[in-house]
Amino acid sequence: MNEDSLVRDAVFVSGAAAPMDQVLDLFHGVRLTPTQRRIAHSLVQHAASAAYLSAAEIAELAQVSQPSVTRFAIALGYDGYPALRRRLREITAAGHGRPAADVPVGNELQRAVRDEVENLHRLAEQLVDPDRVTAAGALLANSRPLPVLGLRAAAPLAAYFAYFAAKVHPDVRVLDTGGSLLADRLDQAQTAGATALLAIVLPRYPRESLDALREARLAGLSVVVITDSAVSPAAEYADIVLPAAVGAQLVFDLHTAPMTLAMVLLQAICDAAPSHTQRRLEEFEQSAARRQVFLN
Structure with missing residues (x-):
């Protein structure tokens, strides 16, 4: 991979991509600037909540300017940040529609361990x-x-x-x-x-x-x-x-x-x-x- 290219790995959970991984799909094959990488990283790290944040809030989260968020959305092929946010909401809604068997159960410590097992499954994929x-x-x-x-x-x-x-x-x-x-x-x-x-x-x-x-x-x-x-x-x-x-x-x-x-x-x-x-x-x-x- 060269300096300005973005590599993304396909990661699957129970036969369907997890929300975080579907967010990564948005950037696949797109050349991003360092500033845009910061925005992309923030969206991935906060995949569950980013769909409900404004452009200004995303900018604050990534420590970039609000116009940078707009340019980022356009670089991904959207008319602007609102269109990108709609797509993020679709991804989040799909993630919430998983079968009940995929819903984490147990106490906080058990969930932490199960999440690590899931990380290993993703790595295996x-x-x-x-x-x-x-x-x-x-x-x-x-x-x-x-x-x-x-x-x-x-x-x-x-x-x-x-x-x-x-x-x-x-x-x-x-x-x-x-x-x-x-x-x-x-x-x-x-x-x-x-x-x-x-x-x-x-x-x-x-x-x-x-x-x-x-x-x-x-x-x-x-x-x-x-x-x-x-x-x-x-x-x-x-x-x-x-x-x-x-x-x-x-x-x-x-x-x-x-x-x-x-x-x-x-x-x-x-x-x-x-x-x-x-x-x-x-x-x-x-x-x-x-x-x-x-x-x-």
Whole structure:
């Protein structure tokens, strides 16, 4: 995906697209400016309520001007925002017309877990066509070293990915600290021969993460991003966007689907260089056995 294109994955729930995913359908194949991406992202994040908000309220939500909302609607092929809002209401009404069996039941904790299960179902549907994950795996497998960016909430996921990736890749570098040190380490990786960067960017999108993606692109690195949505702010700087929804039902977000996607991506890296992967794994097992690292 280039900088100004928008990638959207087909996601289905019980045989019909969920309202959030039908909203994403509105943007499929449309080239959006960074400002329009912010509006699109707000509509996706607030799919249930956006259909009943005015253009001014959408503008406030996305922190853009009201005329930008109007231009956004026209870019999607509507006469203006009222026409787009009518379409959003149709989508919302269709979503409310689901069979009773699809209505969430149970307490708040059960609903949060069920929502995560639904996020995994959506991810599974995306992987019906694995081409983008396969392409991302090839890009990352060939990068020596392989920098992995993850700041704030994404830092544990970046570390988790890197722990296992280091077993099959000779030089994985976790970039989990912001400030001038982040720029230094990114520059050092590029100077050492890195050709690609994996970035994990999750809400609430750290500004430093987006700055680092911008610098990576300027340095000529290919950028693969795992994020929560195809219209995430990080998508603007990515060559390949791999979306996985974040659970937002509890006080703090759940990252089950992004973590699963990270490991799926690691599998694609292994598949891109199977003989190298096998050799590295055998060497690790021999070393671990010699040092008696594990109990079994």
